[in-house]
Amino acid sequence: VSAKVRLLTAGALVLVAVVAVLSARRSAQPDAPAPDDPSDLPSHPLAVDGPLRLVHVLGAGHMEFTAFDLSPDGKTLITCDTTGDARVWDAEAGRPLRGFKLPSGIPHRGLVFRPDGNTFVAVAGKFRRDKDDSDGWTAAVYDLATGAARSSYSRTGPHKPVNVVAVSPDGKTVAVGGYGRHLDDRNAHPGSVAEVATWDADTGAAGKVFERPGVFVMGLRFTGPDAIVVMPTGGDMTRLDLRTDRVETSRLSNAYAVRPADISPDGRAIVSAIDVSIDTHPTKAVEISVHDASGRRWVGVGHAGANAGAVFHPDGRLAASSGQDGSVILWRDGVGEALPEPGGGGRPQLSADGNTLMVGGGHLAVWDVPTRRLRYAVGGHGSQVFAVAFAGGTLLTGGNDGKVLAWDVVTGRRLGRWLGGEPHNAHRLSVSADGRVAVSTAGGVRIWDVASGKLTRTLDGMAARPYDAAVSPDGSLVAVAGPRTSVTLFEVASG
Amino acid sequence: VRTFDGHKSYVRAVAFSPDGKRLASAAGGQRRDERTNLYILNDPGELRVWDVAAGTGGELAEATGGPVGFTPDGRTVVSAAFGGLGRWDASTGARSRWDAISPSVIAIDPAGRHLAVFGGRGRSAVQLLDAADGRVVAETPVPSVVASGDGRIECLAFSPDGKLLAAGTSDRTAFVWAVR
Numbered sequence: 001v002s003a004k005v006r007l008l009t010a011g012a013l014v015l016v017a018v019v020a021v022l023s024a025r026r027s028a029q030p031d032a033p034a035p036d037d038p039s040d041l042p043s044h045p046l047a048v049d050g051p052l053r054l055v056h057v058l059g060a061g062h063m064e065f066t067a068f069d070l071s072p073d074g075k076t077l078i079t080c081d082t083t084g085d086a087r088v089w090d091a092e093a094g095r096p097l098r099g100f101k102l103p104s105g106i107p108h109r110g111l112v113f114r115p116d117g118n119t120f121v122a123v124a125g126k127f128r129r130d131k132d133d134s135d136g137w138t139a140a141v142y143d144l145a146t147g148a149a150r151s152s153y154s155r156t157g158p159h160k161p162v163n164v165v166a167v168s169p170d171g172k173t174v175a176v177g178g179y180g181r182h183l184d185d186r187n188a189h190p191g192s193v194a195e196v197a198t199w200d201a202d203t204g205a206a207g208k209v210f211e212r213p214g215v216f217v218m219g220l221r222f223t224g225p226d227a228i229v230v231m232p233t234g235g236d237m238t239r240l241d242l243r244t245d246r247v248e249t250s251r252l253s254n255a256y257a258v259r260p261a262d263i264s265p266d267g268r269a270i271v272s273a274i275d276v277s278i279d280t281h282p283t284k285a286v287e288i289s290v291h292d293a294s295g296r297r298w299v300g301v302g303h304a305g306a307n308a309g310a311v312f313h314p315d316g317r318l319a320a321s322s323g324q325d326g327s328v329i330l331w332r333d334g335v336g337e338a339l340p341e342p343g344g345g346g347r348p349q350l351s352a353d354g355n356t357l358m359v360g361g362g363h364l365a366v367w368d369v370p371t372r373r374l375r376y377a378v379g380g381h382g383s384q385v386f387a388v389a390f391a392g393g394t395l396l397t398g399g400n401d402g403k404v405l406a407w408d409v410v411t412g413r414r415l416g417r418w419l420g421g422e423p424h425n426a427h428r429l430s431v432s433a434d435g436r437v438a439v440s441t442a443g444g445v446r447i448w449d450v451a452s453g454k455l456t457r458t459l460d461g462m463a464a465r466p467y468d469a470a471v472s473p474d475g476s477l478v479a480v481a482g483p484r485t486s487v488t489l490f491e492v493a494s495g
Numbered sequence: 496v497r498t499f500d501g502h503k504s505y506v507r508a509v510a511f512s513p514d515g516k517r518l519a520s521a522a523g524g525q526r527r528d529e530r531t532n533l534y535i536l537n538d539p540g541e542l543r544v545w546d547v548a549a550g551t552g553g554e555l556a557e558a559t560g561g562p563v564g565f566t567p568d569g570r571t572v573v574s575a576a577f578g579g580l581g582r583w584d585a586s587t588g589a590r591s592r593w594d595a596i597s598p599s600v601i602a603i604d605p606a607g608r609h610l611a612v613f614g615g616r617g618r619s620a621v622q623l624l625d626a627a628d629g630r631v632v633a634e635t636p637v638p639s640v641v642a643s644g645d646g647r648i649e650c651l652a653f654s655p656d657g658k659l660l661a662a663g664t665s666d667r668t669a670f671v672w673a674v675r
Contacts, residue, residue: 479518485500489547
């Protein structure tokens with residue numbers, strides 16, 4: 001802060017207002033760096049001479065969140081993304097604290113805290129691009145403070161872990177579930193073998209390997225220090241006893257799910273997300289269902305598109321599911337409650353106490369479950385940022401990834417809300433002078449209410465792709481560059 | 496509400512004047528010929544300024560469909576065309592300035608002091624130009640935060656008070672600079 005004050009006094013740099021606000025925030029929280037502070041980023045050239053001074057780097061380095069977990073005390077969040085890095089966050093504020101490069105440098109798709117809260121387990125597969133199969137996987141116990149690996153365990157050969165890692169309640173045993181031999185994930189034939197391997201988290205010593213018929217392991221849960229419940233494909237439930245090596249498999253449902261689903265805390269029920277086609281509807285939907293030994297407990301339909309994920313709440317009755325369309329639903333006995341803010345389109349995860357719901361993917365959204373309130377969303381675009389526009393104190397960015405994101409200009413933080421619930425590439429953005437109306441252009445033109453983030457109108461009926469659109473200063477008219485050699489004027493309200 | 500016709504090539508960019516009464520459009524540049532299905536790289540087009548209420552308009556200058564905008568006083572149209580950054584009187588079409596740079600992206604400071612540009616032959620920095628005389632008052636390289644990125648700026652925008660400049664990049668990242 002003092003360095004900044006000196007610089008300000010010298011008048012050497014910058015817009016006084018922004019730095020003053022940032023400095024005030026920093027002095028209020030002396031130990032807390034501003035979110036996405038460039039100094040938090042590795043090897044970032046901070047100093048820019050002259051009258052342009054970099055104040056925010058937004059969404060840097062994030063591609064897609066592949067794995068994440070909340071510490072047992074709820075204070076720390078760890079994320080892995082497709083850059084292969086791990087990042088530690090203040091879980092209450094959604095603020096990045098530090099990052100480390102995990103040794104393999106490849107995306108980790110399984111991540112879980114150990115009960116001590118000081119170490120976590122992450123697992124990554126070594127994919128070989130020249131072959132259909134993978135070259136095995138490596139799992140390691142990492143120190144939360146330093147990122148150093150304390151112990152590690154690898155399987156070589158065609159063994160590919162699929163998102164599934166669990167730690168025993170005493171923290172000593174790690175189980176990793178994935179594809180086993182005869183791997184061919186594009187052609188899921190019945191001769192495949194699903195595999196669960198265990199190892200000692202303190203020493204890295206190999207434990208046991210269980211193979212079961214099935215394509216891959218979709219869920220894993222320890223129901224005691226020596227008991228694991230495994231869901232190999234979707235409908236099967238297998239109980240493994242690590243002490244006696246006893247294996248029991250029962251079939252709960254004939255449904256085949258393609259995304260990770262979950263096992264209930266008591267190990268008796270499974271929740272699955274199964275793609276279904278609705279004949280009368282052009283898009284696919286997802287069926288979320290809970291099965292136990294006595295049959296189907298409930299089923300509900302939600303999420304447009306395919307490839308949803310579902311998890312149990314620790315109370316065993318509530319479940320959360322998320323779809324690729326960004327929709328997030330909380331289910332109680334088959335009755336769904338859609339959350340108003342979108343998630344990242346990837347997998348859902350609930351904290352051990354059930355109070356925090358995280359949905360990762362293109363970004364990571366974090367909710368308070370009791371109040372259904374979105375605490376924050378982190379991450380940025382997964383593609384080129386083709387458009388930027390200011391709407392008052394909010395910066396809108398449009399990407400080729402189907403997102404229009406909103407950022408707080410003062411703090412540099414992503415706002416949970418953004419424009420649009422469904423994917424819409426934005427190659428150009430225009431905001432009215434009063435900051436109320438935004439227009440985005442890519443394949444079509446969309447008109448948005450900035451305050452609510454809601455879509456007001458869609459102008460997709462043009463014969464040719466419009467290149468650009470501008471909104472008039474008062475927000476009443478939209479001029480579209482197109483179709484072809486024309487400029488077309490629309491009224492925002494009526495058309 | 497209405498259609499403005501008169502461009503010979505495809506319209507690539509549109510901008511309202513600050514008072515909302517006029518509309519500038521730039522046509523030309525790359526387009527696909529629908530008959531032959533071939534790409535035409537430098538289809539000649541033009542800059543036009545339209546009266547929004549009356550629906551009339553006239554040609555201001557030849558153009559190549561580059562980015563377009565009005566200066567805050569509404570008197571001047573700025574656009575990149577034919578290897579240069581030009582400024583034309585919005586009523587008479589008289590060219591008031593011509594800088595031999597051909598940025599792919601421009602932004603006009605609503606406070607009227609600066610132009611921000613990026614791109615053009617061999618240029619890999621964001622430049623802040625003095626709006627009056629075209630002098631480069633600041634230049635900053637694109638911060639590299641993604642190892643594999645090519646650090647290309649895709650878009651630029653000033654905040655309404657002209658004190659912040661935002662840029663979106665090909666590296667999945669956006670930047671915000673404070674402008675002195």
